[in-house]
Amino acid sequence: MFSLKNKIAVITGGGSGIGKAIALLFARQGATIHIIELNTDAANDVITEIKSASGNGQAHAANVAEQQSVVNVFNAIGKVDILVNNAGIAHVGNLERTSEADLDRIYNVNVKGAYNCLFAAVPLMKAAGKGAILNMASIAAHVGISDRFAYSMSKGAIYAMSMSVARDYLADNIRCNSISPARVHTPFVDGFIAKNYPDNQAEIFAKLSKSQPIGRMGQPDEIAALALYLCSDEASFITGVDYPIDGGFITLNN
Template sequence: MFSLSGKKAVITGGGSGIGKAIALVFAAQGAEIHIIELNAAAGEQVVTQIQEAGGYATVHSADISQQAQVLPIFSQIGPIDILVNNAGIAHVGNLENTTEADFDRIYNVNVKGAYNCLYAAVPQLKANGGGAIVNLASIAALVGITDRFAYSMSKGAIFAMTLSVARDYLAHNIRCNSISPARVHTPFVDGFIAKNYAGKEQEMFDKLSRSQPIGRMGTPDEVAALALYLCSDEAGFVTGCDYPLDGGFTKLNN
């Protein structure tokens, strides 16, 4: 069950955190892994880990916000079966303290980056007889989160693009779903807390953990397990859906 044997998967931002967990799980289930990663050194470490476990993986260094860098990589990889749009960046701020530069930076990576990969991947999936796409959205696309104006905008776009792609490519056997995690404990989160809440790291970590009704943050492996299901043949009847992997955040915070 949930075998990806013989399938070729592209995972953006696969050098750390959730992307790394997805790459490792997909490789363990037999997929050929292609990581697109701005931090090529981090991507290489994941590739080595996969290869040492007997899997196949390679890393492609690119800035996903630049279509001219993305398209040649997909052409080089060849027809794919799976795309996971995971790469993204965060921003803290409400409307008034989000500068134009901040807004553009978030849009270019989180929205345009996902678009660039979808634009490159969908023709390949069509030519290959179909496949699966998973986009990493966020609970910020579903509920109001304080001081996340630009980030929420970007993840709302991911949610909407997921529905659009799912609807437009039904006849081509391309399934497209999204995952909306609440807070997931990754090195990114630790760095985010250190940068924005210096001197109050433990206090903020505990506060963010408690904001999920279940009482903790999620783990990258938990996100990877859901992504595996959505990209497997067992999820063949699932498309156009968003999965709030959130410890009860969106429905039980009352």
């Protein structure tokens, strides 16, 4: 089950964290992996790891916020069976502490970046007569998170875009879903804590872990497992759905 043999998967932000976990798992399941990533060293390291395990893949240096660069990469790949829109950045601040530059920065990567990849991938999927798209949303698309105004805006847009694409391309056999993780323990989280709370890192890590009712953060491999299911043929009856993977955050924090 869940074989991706002979499938071509494009994963944005696949050089670390959740994207890396998805790239490695999809490769183990037989997919040829194409990572789109600004950090080319990190992306190449993941591709090296994939190839050392007898998998296939390639890294592409591109800024997802630049449409022509994205279109060029997708056209060079030529055929896309799976797109995982994972690239994203964060911002801490409420409305009053979100400058226009902050909002533009988040929008350009998280929203426009996903749109650019959809814009490039969907025509290729239409030509092939099928495709599976998975967009990375967040619990912030569903509930209020303190001091995450711009980030929440962007993830709400991801959720809405996912539903729109799912509806518009039913006749083209293109499925589109999204995942809404709670906090996941990645190098990004460790860096965020070290930067913003250098004097009480252990305390903040414990606090963030306990904000999930299950009592811990998620692991990248757990997100990757759900991504694999949703992008596999076993999920061929699933489209237009957002899947919270959140340790009970949305429904049990009361």
